Amino acid sequence: MRFKNRKEQWDFIYSSRSLDEIEWEIGTYDLNLQNYLNSLPTLPKSALEIGCGTGNDAVFMSSLGIDTTAIDIAEIAINYAKEKNSENNTSVNLLTIDVLDYTADTPYEFIFDRGWFHMYIPNSDAFVEIIHKSLVTGGTWLSLLPQFPRCVSPTETKEIDADEVKTKIEKYLKVISITDITLNNKTHTQPALMLLAQRVD
Numbered sequence: 001m002r003f004k005n006r007k008e009q010w011d012f013i014y015s016s017r018s019l020d021e022i023e024w025e026i027g028t029y030d031l032n033l034q035n036y037l038n039s040l041p042t043l044p045k046s047a048l049e050i051g052c053g054t055g056n057d058a059v060f061m062s063s064l065g066i067d068t069t070a071i072d073i074a075e076i077a078i079n080y081a082k083e084k085n086s087e088n089n090t091s092v093n094l095l096t097i098d099v100l101d102y103t104a105d106t107p108y109e110f111i112f113d114r115g116w117f118h119m120y121i122p123n124s125d126a127f128v129e130i131i132h133k134s135l136v137t138g139g140t141w142l143s144l145l146p147q148f149p150r151c152v153s154p155t156e157t158k159e160i161d162a163d164e165v166k167t168k169i170e171k172y173l174k175v176i177s178i179t180d181i182t183l184n185n186k187t188h189t190q191p192a193l194m195l196l197a198q199r200v201d
Contacts (some may be wrong), residue, residue, distance in 0.1 A: 014076035029060035044109035051116030055081025062090035
């Protein structure tokens with residue numbers, strides 16, 4: 001099926017199947033995010049989640065007392081997230097918007113995405129520039145990038161590798177680390193990269 005734009009594609013994904021049929025909607029927060037936040041001496045005061053889906057990670061961050069904003073291009077996903085936000089008595093600011101159209105009113109101390117940046121890798125400059133503008137100086141970005149083959153030409157597929165990620169980031173941000181991790185999905189685990197980068201200017 002062909003879609004006119006990214007929003008139409010993601011609205012279709014969330015409207016054409018139940019949450020039980022969506023692999024990445026695991027119903028709870030990501031353990032890699034939890035472990036990272038637990039490793040910090042002080043939690044960030046503010047956070048932005050990009051591609052929040054139904055809000056599992058955003059609600060988790062808000063429950064820790066982090067002033068959290070979460071965005072997603074799919075309005076149906078945001079509606080699910082609003083329900084979750086209300087059920088958990090958290091205070092996430094939820095917005096339906098494409099990250100490429102987003103402008104932060106006030107920069108954040110922390111930005112998180114779980115499997116969103118990897119979709120922008122071929123044309124990543126605009127995405128990473130928005131990350132840069134949306135972070136305070138010294139703020140950090142944690143990105144989880146699933147590893148699966150993607151088309152780089154009509155005859156070639158390639159997995160995202162650490163060198164490629166670093167090259168696309170370091171024009172705007174300092175890369176602190178890129179490590180191999182595992183992502184939990186509904187029915188399987190998936191190899192992934194975990195990127196940690198920082199705005200230093």
